[in-house]
Amino acid sequence: MSRLKELRKYVDRELNKITDEDKRNSAFVHLYGVSLAATLIAKKRGLDSELASMAAMMHDLHAYESGSYDDHAHKGAELARTILTELNLTDDKETEIICSAIYHHDDKLVTDSPMDEVLKDADAMHHIMNDLSKPIKEKEQARYKNLCKEFGL
Ligand SMILES: [Fe+2]
Numbered sequence: 001m002s003r004l005k006e007l008r009k010y011v012d013r014e015l016n017k018i019t020d021e022d023k024r025n026s027a028f029v030h031l032y033g034v035s036l037a038a039t040l041i042a043k044k045r046g047l048d049s050e051l052a053s054m055a056a057m058m059h060d061l062h063a064y065e066s067g068s069y070d071d072h073a074h075k076g077a078e079l080a081r082t083i084l085t086e087l088n089l090t091d092d093k094e095t096e097i098i099c100s101a102i103y104h105h106d107d108k109l110v111t112d113s114p115m116d117e118v119l120k121d122a123d124a125m126h127h128i129m130n131d132l133s134k135p136i137k138e139k140e141q142a143r144y145k146n147l148c149k150e151f152g153l
């Protein structure tokens, strides 16, 4: 089994514990949507799409499990570290790359490492493109403009 598939099995099990059907569905749609977007963006930028996709699969897991978005990026990075240690899917360097992306993913107005930026852009891409009729959050407008330019949209 690929390690992405193994991680998804773990994440699926966690999400299936959410009792509210709408919240559970939204969580699946968002994590898989951001995972696909992260693969696309990483590939376009010549970065490791597997690590990008793995980071995306866990990036909001802490918020879904706890029911709160308070400091969810920082807490989520620690949760991801625990999961990756438990599943033994990554080496230390890969774990750092994934956890850094999750740690920084809510800092949409600043620029961090290239892989951190992949996850931020993938998150913004999914928030926006999952329903183009919705207004775009102010903190994601510049990212969306740059993504449209980068992808020739
Ligand atoms: Fe988030």
Ligand SMILES: [Fe+2]
Binding pocket: 030, 034, 059, 060, 123
């Ligand atoms: Fe997100």
